[in-house]
Amino acid sequence: MNPGFSARVVLSRAQRAGLVAALVLIAVWAVLRPMAVLQTVVAIVTVAYGAAIVFRVVLVWAAARGEHRIRVDDEEARAVPDHELPVYTVLVPAYREPAVIGQLMTHLGALEYPADKLEIILLLEEDDRETIDAASAVVSGGHVRILVVPESQPKTKPKACNVGLEQATGEFVTIYDAEDVPDPLQLRRAVVALRRLGPSYVCLQAELGYFNIDQNRITKWFALEYATWFRSLLPGLVALRMPIPLGGTSNHFRARELRELGAWDPYNVTEDADLGIRLARSGYRVGVLDSVTLEEANSDFINWIKQRSRWYKGYLMTWLVHLRSPRATVRQLGWRGILCLNLFVGGTPLAALLNAVLWATTVLWFLDRPPVMEEIFVPPFYYLGVICLVFGNATVIYLNVLSARTMDRPDLLGTALLSPGYWAMMSLAGAKAAWQLVFKPSYWEKTTHGLHLSSVAKEPADVG
Incomplete structure (x- = not known):
């Protein structure tokens, strides 16, 4: 892939120089006029936060104006004769997943696609003997094979996918x-x-949902968030002809164009979002396919923080990488793409990180009303901040309520109203992401899967 798009080094030399110069200027200004610096920071944060909220509302509105998910009904899908179907490669990267390999083969075996046109490649790491043994015990059929990824750095999902793509024979992947x-x-x-x-159109992103929604409060929050993401926000981006940050699974590519683009960045920990931006910069379009893949919603608090902080870190990496050459990015993405890159890709983790600071500031104001805060929040930005606090938070809660409705799950209404608890978790993940971006940028924090299995095992047997 183009080295200029690689996150191997997050900040380019020019970006580092610019950051140092900006910090020096801010430090000097803070010494000379500290209140002016605080007022400026508050004004910028308030405007940016408000813009991010408005942007999401516009996306939901755009998605609601018409049908922006690509539908192919069952009859049309089955109408294509088997001999007219192309070879399709399915890459399945897995690391330390022995508990779910058996179920994986069952689920892949349910795919309605002729075996002689299907190529399934299990991408297993060389040091993961347990998963290799588990896969070897259940793999059957000539269309399924195990590809052991040689030990090398970085040890990431996109690196494994690139190894698999090198050997893939499918027209689609x-x-x-x-x-x-x-x-x-x-x-x-x-x-x-x-x-x-x-x-x-080089890529289609299928909708992701969860099969263990009701496991606990975290999985319910997660399900509402995904419903908003895949049923409102991504279709809204499609409607407005903006870049689509892809999900980590169920994205369907034309293999030739994917190779020409350089495939996945092995150093970016949200390689999917980065690839979505690169597709847009190359002039390709991405659609949202009306087809659902069910995943396991993360049910454990610590495990959720690990997963979400990796996602946020990757979004920040993607944002910084594509701002290395602002002129080229503006030329290739246009003003719509720049809005998406800044308010959606960069804005999502930054808003999560800032939430805790803004809430703490609000609580402090109502508890003590320190005079200094009246100076920091000059009137125009004070009123804008109040609007963000009241209407912004209410809007986000409303979107979760709307998602409960689109899911036909009225029982999730209470969970939607409790969304501020989920936002607190996001703030913790945002803080961790910022720390790791500085000290461990390419570290892939493993998400443990199969946690729902222990929950199922604890349920009483049905003896009726």
């Missing part, structure tokens, strides 16, 4: 995670849709 339960017709739907849309 997709990625599934080890715990995924894909729609059995998803590959056929993707083939029909990509042929219908033409060569300008």
